[in-house]
Amino acid sequence: xxxxxxxxxxxxxVNRVKKFLRQHLNWVQNSLFEGxxxxxxxxxxxxxxxxxxxxxxxxxxxxxxxxxxxxxxxxIGVEKSxxxxxx
Amino acid sequence: xxxxxxxxxxxxxVNRVKKFLRQHLNWVQNSLFEGxxxxxxxxxxxxxxxxxxxxxxxxxxxxxxxxxxxxxxxxIGVEKSxxxxxx
Numbered sequence: 001x002x003x004x005x006x007x008x009x010x011x012x013x014v015n016r017v018k019k020f021l022r023q024h025l026n027w028v029q030n031s032l033f034e035g036x037x038x039x040x041x042x043x044x045x046x047x048x049x050x051x052x053x054x055x056x057x058x059x060x061x062x063x064x065x066x067x068x069x070x071x072x073x074x075x076i077g078v079e080k081s082x083x084x085x086x087x
Numbered sequence: 088x089x090x091x092x093x094x095x096x097x098x099x100x101v102n103r104v105k106k107f108l109r110q111h112l113n114w115v116q117n118s119l120f121e122g123x124x125x126x127x128x129x130x131x132x133x134x135x136x137x138x139x140x141x142x143x144x145x146x147x148x149x150x151x152x153x154x155x156x157x158x159x160x161x162x163i164g165v166e167k168s169x170x171x172x173x174x
Contacts, residue, residue, distance in 0.1 A: 004150065006093055008116035008167065029095035029146050031118055046163060053164050059116045060163040063091060063150075070157045076133060076147040077140050080095065 002068040003042060005033045007049075009058035016052045017060075021045070029080045036068065089155045090129060092120045094136075096145035103139045104147075108132070116167045123155065 005025060007017050021027075024045050025035035037045070042064070049060055065071055092112060094104050108114075111132050112122035124132065129151070136147055152158055 004091065006116065006119045008119070009164075028148060029093065032093045032095070032148065049163055055164040058164045059167050061115060061119065062161045062163065064159040064161065065152075065157060070152060072151040074149045074151065076136055076149065077096075077142040077145045080146050 001039070001042070002036050002065045002070070003034065003045075004063040004065070004071075005045070005060065006063075007031050007053075007058070007060045009053055009060070013053055013058060017049065020048050020052060024048075027081050088124060088126070088129070089152045089157070090122060090124050090132075091150040091152070091158075092132070092147065093150075094118050094140075094145070094147045096140055096147070100139055100141070100145060104136065107135050107139060111135075114168050 003025070005021060007014075007021075008031065009017050018027075021033045024037070024041060025033035028034050042062075046062075053060065090112070092108060094101075094108075095118065096104050105114075108120045111124070111128060112120035115121050129149075133149075140147065
């Protein structure tokens with residue numbers, strides 16, 4: 001499956017969240033990652049994020065899609081990552 | 088169709104982008120909006136954002152889905168918006 005992950009976490013934890021997600025997904029822009037994952041990968045991501053964030057203060061949204069084909073991705077402005085090469 | 092919009096823009100323009108998107112979509116969390124739109128709405132969003140942002144510096148990603156059913160939305164941590172009531 002394909003996931004889009006967006007986070008809104010306290011500045012004290014931003015770097016840890018980013019570093020963790022980089023190990024599993026592709027960085028798109030500030031606070032936004034994407035990537036193809038297995039159900040096991042996704043569970044690892046969930047568990048890892050829960051260990052890092054404060055669940056009473058931080059928020060992470062995970063959008064799960066059947067595959068990358070289920071969405072069209074469009075960028076306005078500067079392309080900060082090199083996702084188009086990845087997809 | 089359904090769109091997820093994430094922005095990474097210079098702090099000087101963040102408030103204008105947020106205020107603009109609030110008129111068209113539902114706020115999810117910092118830098119993230121979602122909503123059902125018509126093709127005409129989407130074109131209005133694109134044009135409006137292009138007027139506000141600096142396309143050499145800012146980045147906005149728009150994910151287009153056939154409908155909200157094409158994705159599953161999962162939140163880890165605190166729910167900052169009331170999107171679940173909306174969807």
